[in-house]
Amino acid sequence: MLDRAGNSMDICMLTWEYPPRIVGGIARHCEGLAKTLAKMGHTVHVITLDFPGAPQYEEVEGVKIHRTSVELGHPSFIAWVFIFNHFMEKKIAMISKEVKFDVIHIHDWLVALAGIATKHYLRLPLVLTLHSTEVGRTSGFSNPDSYLIDGVEWWATYESKRVIVTSNSMKREVEEHFHLPQSKIDVIPNAIDTSKYEVKVDREAVKRRYGIAPDERIVLFVGRLVPQKGVEYLIKATSKIVNSHPNARIVIVGDGWMKDHLWNLTISSEHKHKISFLGFLSDSELVELTLSSDVLVVPSVYEPFGIVALEGMAAGVPIVASNIGGLAEIIEHDKTGVLVYAGDPNSIAWGVNRILSDSKYASWLVENAKRKVREVYSWDAVARRTAEVYEKSYGGA
Amino acid sequence: MYRGGSMPISDEIYFLCMLHNIGMTAPEKSLTIEEISRWTAVEPAKAEESLNRLLKAKYVDVRIVSGVKRYFITADGIRKVLSMYS
Numbered sequence: 001m002l003d004r005a006g007n008s009m010d011i012c013m014l015t016w017e018y019p020p021r022i023v024g025g026i027a028r029h030c031e032g033l034a035k036t037l038a039k040m041g042h043t044v045h046v047i048t049l050d051f052p053g054a055p056q057y058e059e060v061e062g063v064k065i066h067r068t069s070v071e072l073g074h075p076s077f078i079a080w081v082f083i084f085n086h087f088m089e090k091k092i093a094m095i096s097k098e099v100k101f102d103v104i105h106i107h108d109w110l111v112a113l114a115g116i117a118t119k120h121y122l123r124l125p126l127v128l129t130l131h132s133t134e135v136g137r138t139s140g141f142s143n144p145d146s147y148l149i150d151g152v153e154w155w156a157t158y159e160s161k162r163v164i165v166t167s168n169s170m171k172r173e174v175e176e177h178f179h180l181p182q183s184k185i186d187v188i189p190n191a192i193d194t195s196k197y198e199v200k201v202d203r204e205a206v207k208r209r210y211g212i213a214p215d216e217r218i219v220l221f222v223g224r225l226v227p228q229k230g231v232e233y234l235i236k237a238t239s240k241i242v243n244s245h246p247n248a249r250i251v252i253v254g255d256g257w258m259k260d261h262l263w264n265l266t267i268s269s270e271h272k273h274k275i276s277f278l279g280f281l282s283d284s285e286l287v288e289l290t291l292s293s294d295v296l297v298v299p300s301v302y303e304p305f306g307i308v309a310l311e312g313m314a315a316g317v318p319i320v321a322s323n324i325g326g327l328a329e330i331i332e333h334d335k336t337g338v339l340v341y342a343g344d345p346n347s348i349a350w351g352v353n354r355i356l357s358d359s360k361y362a363s364w365l366v367e368n369a370k371r372k373v374r375e376v377y378s379w380d381a382v383a384r385r386t387a388e389v390y391e392k393s394y395g396g397a
Numbered sequence: 398m399y400r401g402g403s404m405p406i407s408d409e410i411y412f413l414c415m416l417h418n419i420g421m422t423a424p425e426k427s428l429t430i431e432e433i434s435r436w437t438a439v440e441p442a443k444a445e446e447s448l449n450r451l452l453k454a455k456y457v458d459v460r461i462v463s464g465v466k467r468y469f470i471t472a473d474g475i476r477k478v479l480s481m482y483s
Contacts, residue, residue, distance in 0.1 A: 016479075016483075017479070017483065020472075021475075022476070023476055023479040023480055023483040024480070024483040026483065050422075051472070051475070052422070052423055052471075052472050052475075053472075070420060071420075072420070073418055073419035073420035073436070074418055074419065075415040075418050075419055075436065075437050075438075076418060077414060077418055077481075077482065079418070080417075080418035108483075110482070110483075149482075224480040224483065225480070226480055226481070255473065255476055255477050255480065256477065256480035256481075257406050257407075257410045257477065257480060257481050259477075260407060260410075279473065280473055280476055
């Protein structure tokens, strides 16, 4: 589908992460969106940062991916962000000699400076997707970096013609925190490619690969190991889960600056031998492990959307998730998953035990969840709505 | 340094973050201990101690060029740093 006038748009999408540079959900979101927009007939240029082994330029499924090398450095993260934005601007300036862009789409504060400069230089409408906010990620500010990041986020919302958020809870947060007019915000959820879960896996072989016994039941966590993801509450729930289900194993996938703390918490726990840390896994490894799991737990204490819940739902794994933010919008309690209190190990254990104890209930949740993912969270629908936001932004830069 | 809640980021991760920000993100961008020390203002002995721990955790790798050790961050190390701000 093209725009309402039947025209193809030239889209300049800026993101600091794009596969194989995968940190959180932004990389997968941008990849899914860019590929679908390209499939619809638009020309999508993704401007991102380099990553070991990835080429400076490549075209994947119609998406033109430009990777920027950062030629200067500074020990400060903020200084580094400002520097890489400069090199992104330079890259866009070079591309724009040959491509006449119609719209710039930036994802989060990290690329806001390059996006804002490009907006003014090329006189183009700017669209911002705010995947989360600094005030939410850090549960309140504790250092000068956070104040600056918060300021950049506000500035980006001010400079943007349209602001996209992925859930109604995020819309409320953005309205209240940045005093943004409601009329400037569009709520478009994340989406997922369900086809990648339509594969057969040998569950025993997958378990063997990670040292998990064939009769063990996998209680999976996938995400960055940072405070907002609430992994510590799952670790603290382990005793109550294992006491009810001795063959349960908590499997933690991902990495992050909090890993050492979580590891120390694990080795001081009674059931340390029932918790496995697998680190970062590739996409294909993660799909196989998810398909081999019995429960997926999303114990976040802050979650504007929670794409990992969609991945579990698409894979046919019953979900236990915190009753907060976007998770509470994706999951209908007792219908497409089990919602539990955020930051409460007892509640998490209750939810996991409920699923592990009743296979009929678990299957019912899975069927409902799969149906909902197919009907609501398809990339075709999300890309079509995003293209409509691009059109709305044409009203003058 | 803090990034959310009351839990401080460890010195080691903060050091890894600095290595990332000064651009040691590929073998061809590797630096010696002396160079790292100058860039980060961390004493060479302390820098070497931290590098050895990061090597063990596979967040940093090393190559030998003309008999001199040169360090760079691995893909896992890059992800570890980026997780702080994403």
